[in-house]
Amino acid sequence: MIEVQNVSKFFGNYPAVEDVSFKVEKGEILGLLGPNGAGKTTIMRIITGYTPPTSGTVKVAGHDILHDSMAARAAIGYLPETVPLYTDMTVREYLLFQAAIRGVPNNKKGQRLEDVVETVRLNDYVDTHIGKLSKGFRQRVGIAQAIIHEPSVLVLDEPTIGIDPIQVVETRSLIKSLGGGDRAVILSTHILPEVSMVCGRVVIINEGRVIAEDTPANLALRLQNSRQVSADIRGPTKLVTAAIEKIPGVTSIHRESFEGHSQYIVECGVGNDCREELAKVVVANGWGLLSMQAKGMTLEEVFLELTTQEEA
Numbered sequence: 001m002i003e004v005q006n007v008s009k010f011f012g013n014y015p016a017v018e019d020v021s022f023k024v025e026k027g028e029i030l031g032l033l034g035p036n037g038a039g040k041t042t043i044m045r046i047i048t049g050y051t052p053p054t055s056g057t058v059k060v061a062g063h064d065i066l067h068d069s070m071a072a073r074a075a076i077g078y079l080p081e082t083v084p085l086y087t088d089m090t091v092r093e094y095l096l097f098q099a100a101i102r103g104v105p106n107n108k109k110g111q112r113l114e115d116v117v118e119t120v121r122l123n124d125y126v127d128t129h130i131g132k133l134s135k136g137f138r139q140r141v142g143i144a145q146a147i148i149h150e151p152s153v154l155v156l157d158e159p160t161i162g163i164d165p166i167q168v169v170e171t172r173s174l175i176k177s178l179g180g181g182d183r184a185v186i187l188s189t190h191i192l193p194e195v196s197m198v199c200g201r202v203v204i205i206n207e208g209r210v211i212a213e214d215t216p217a218n219l220a221l222r223l224q225n226s227r228q229v230s231a232d233i234r235g236p237t238k239l240v241t242a243a244i245e246k247i248p249g250v251t252s253i254h255r256e257s258f259e260g261h262s263q264y265i266v267e268c269g270v271g272n273d274c275r276e277e278l279a280k281v282v283v284a285n286g287w288g289l290l291s292m293q294a295k296g297m298t299l300e301e302v303f304l305e306l307t308t309q310e311e312a
């Protein structure tokens with residue numbers, strides 16, 4: 001539904017987005033994750049046709065965003081980083097106005113208004129002036145205007161930013177309910193747990209480039225083997241430590257002693273799983289391997305690992 005191919009965007013000489021490619025299929029919720037200034041908003045503005053890419057192509061629902069922009073844009077609902085709401089309009093007036101702009105037929109506007117207001121749970125506020133709504137409720141109006149014309153593609157730029165924790169929980173489940181079915185959703189965020197909670201797949205971008213793309217669970221898995229191994233070993237600590245140090249890829253060892261055995265936290269370099277070697281060494285020396293575990297990484301650690309690697 002969304003096909004981004006080799007997209008770059010330069011502001012002057014500055015490459016805000018460089019050679020970015022990814023797809024979002026029907027029924028998918030894709031998270032665009034990256035720190036401030038990574039290029040998330042720029043990518044979304046390109047997908048929605050608000051900014052042309054310097055190079056590369058974007059197709060939305062099969063339509064090229066540059067050459068077939070009316071058809072492409074008709075398929076899109078967009079929650080921009082800052083929603084241009086008219087604060088002196090009521091929610092009803094504003095949403096009916098948006099429905100008209102987005103080509104909802106006159107005889108359907110009333111029903112669409114009822115539906116979206118129900119979906120984003122603004123029922124009690126339809127006749128409230130937007131200027132009097134809290135930030136979280138304004139964000140709901142923003143989401144409501146994005147879905148009023150039943151778009152098959154939904155682009156949400158930091159949909160939960162500035163919303164209190166309780167409303168964030170609601171907004172996240174709302175977004176989940178908007179995904180699935182025939183719709184493709186892409187959302188941007190720099191909040192890691194949000195991605196695990198809402199998105200089926202995540203594209204991590206840093207300094208304008210895609211540095212990883214996978215399911216949140218796989219991203220965490222990808223590096224977990226290579227990180228820390230915790231092993232309980234019975235044996236002479238000096239000899240054990242010396243032997244572990246010799247295992248290729250081991251970068252550091254931390255030891256804690258217990259009655260009759262020691263726990264070793266062994267750090268292996270990225271891409272290295274030293275568990276097998278470790279087991280062999282212990283067995284070969286006739287020591288006791290009481291337990292061994294690869295310590296998992298949170299998505300946060302993966303993110304930091306990937307972004308700092310990129311900088312290195």
Ligand SMILES: Nc1ncnc2c1ncn2[C@@H]1O[C@H](COP(=O)(O)OP(=O)(O)OP(=O)(O)O)[C@@H](O)[C@H]1O
Binds near residue numbers: 037
């Ligand atoms: N219109 C513009 N003119 C010049 N530079 C721009 C323009 N828009 C964005 N940039 C630059 O492009 C880079 C990417 O910006 P972008 O807004 O896409 O990042 P972001 O990932 O959305 O960040 P944030 O998390 O802060 O919203 C930044 O360095 C920004 O300063």
Ligand SMILES: [Mg+2]
Binds near residue numbers: 041081
């Ligand atoms: Mg942004």
